[in-house]
Amino acid sequence: MIVKNEAATLSKCLSSVRKVVDEMVIVDTGSIDRTPYIAKQFGAKVHHFQWCNDFSAARNAALKYVTGDWILVLDADEVLTSGIVPQLKEAIARDEYLLINLVRQEVGAEQSPYSLVSRLFRNHPDIRFERPYHALIDDSVSLMLMKDPNWQVGYLPGVAILHTGYQKNAIAQNNKYAKAAAAMEAFLATHPDDPYVCSKLGALYVETGKISQGMELLKRGVATSDENYDILYELHYHLGIAHSRLRDFPQAISHYQAAIKLPIYPMLKLGAYNNLGNLLKAAGDLNGAKNAYATTLKIDPTFVVGHYNMGMIFKAMGLLTDAIASYQAAINLNPYYAEAYQNLGVVLLKAGNHQDSLTVFKKAIALHERYNPEEAKRLRQGLQEMGLV
Template identity: 85%
Template sequence: MSLSLCMIVKNEAATLPKCLNSVRKVVDEMVVLDTGSIDRTPNIAQQLGAKVHHFKWSNDFSAARNAALKYVTGDWVLVLDADETLTPGIVPQLREAIARDEYLLINLVRQEVGAEQSPYSLVSRLFRNHPDIRFDRPYHALVDDSVSAIVNKEPHWQIGYLPGVALVHTGYQKSAIAQNNKYAKAATAMEGFLATHPDDPYVCSKLGALYVETGKITEGMELLRHGISVAEENYDILYELHYHLGIAYSRLQKSPQAISHYKAAIKLPIYPMLKLGAYNNLGNLLKAAGDFNGAKTAYATTLKIDPNFVFGHYNLAMTFKALGLFTDAIVYYQHAITLNPNYAEAYQNLGVVLLKVGNHQESLTAFRKAIALHERYNPEEAKRLRQGLQEMGLM
């Protein structure tokens, strides 16, 4: 089975090379639709072997993605954005999946680098080059509705997913959001869609979450509650709706309601890796309420799902520290540091517990590493920590 990469781009010269290099030895062709770049994006795409086409931007992501699909010739289509890369380890599974006869669409797990809330998401980015598959919605464009319509008419098709992280996405980092004015663009596009599709649970989830993120909490919660009332058994969207209501109630400092929504999200029958955010946030609320055993269970569950979940190791260490179990805390701080060598807070708290168990030399080493990292990312905290250690006579 031949595989085509299909992309829409605009002014992506900084990120496009890494994206294309992650897939160019995996796919049989790379189709890039430029929507009005004024930088070197089209030239970079051509130099890396892509077929470049052009499209006048109309403030509608679906229109652009559907225009790009017209140029694809492969049996299967892989859709990426320029701020995404394909993970090398997923390639054997991907090849095996598209060789099977029963799949129409295969969902992919995407790691959200820098996202403050959801570390993973499930995206419908790998599908057959079927004439009736098309994107819908002007923002957060999806093929899901057209795929569902095909499956209803042609029930022999199946929808699957690849276990493990397939895509790495850097677009949710704060710098990227601010640079590209993503929030404002997203809100404008989704508000227009909502006006004509008020009972669409997906846009209720995405726009409601965006409102909560940008401080319009009341409006966001209204949309999220409405989404729950119309989502029926769409479990992936129900998870997101409950999850973001948990965040909203947390911001209003209404912990019992937040805990209730996180627990409702966790109970839903969806891919376990997608639940990491809910388990982690639930643990944070339980720890803040003094329920350290409940928090420990929640954090431990995140590590059963994903042993490489850095925040799970760190938060479990913080819980052990609060319980006075310093030896266990040290182990999990060290795990977090192994997974993220630039984790200043982990070094800092490791220094604290090492000091408590009397290991002054290693404690000082950990504190010095924390200060060095804070000086790069948070100079005020570096200054505060150094002063505190000097007052204690440790420096």
């Protein structure tokens, strides 16, 4: 790990791996809080590195201290899931693997909750991180595979890493957007056709409102990505978002459909299927939207937003019993889902179940009071106008 001022999250991270790994190597890049102390309390070997605005340089410095045969890389805002450990141990016991990709879940993400990350690999002198931001070993691994095709890259099915760092409050606290943009723009200046940085920087531009700049980079990435399907998926996915922001919905649908057709791990496609469903629903194609949402749930039955969206489709179709079941499934998975309670209340009311409807509306209002007071006020007024309260 490389760390800086991670006292709030480090204990949880190290607790998740303490009984799994043989050593913990942590490189601190300038903490002024209790981060180094907490790391040592867990038995980690703590080293120090002068930060130079280059994540790869810091991660490569950490590699120098590793003594084990395999390396697992985590960030302080991540944890290793206990359920993946047997698969992980079985995989690293096989001789053919050079790198094993892991599925990471973005906790709290509504649109694209899963990604594949290259975080488990052999301790080999030719493997090193590159790129100043979004540091990756993939480039060095690709060179090794070209030299020795007997090596293989694998992946573990199932979620291996839980990540909380992309939640909006975490991004705001750490000024992540500004840091990312500065580092990637410097890299782009010397690597103008690199599809990975085109994808990541293009997506960041779209997210921060620089849509035309973002689309130019994303299109450049599509033109140069060859058969790198994982990156090509990301490029089409973010082009779908960009066109949606511009209200060019046919083009957005086209890009999501292109993303879905790519031969990549199905869990990674949830965002494209979900966004495609939203656009088809808005266009009045309820059956098309239903099929898209149903596919998300076939891929991941625990996809909360998928259940909620199915509820919205069933409600629009007048299938009240199915809508109730879908909203209840979303609530069972996320008991704090105010919108699911609210829409469940609407459907119960339509079904003539006034008492249960009122109970559910009260729960929705209570949750909105905590997270969205304006919506709580609007909902309460609506119920008063209908004479329900």
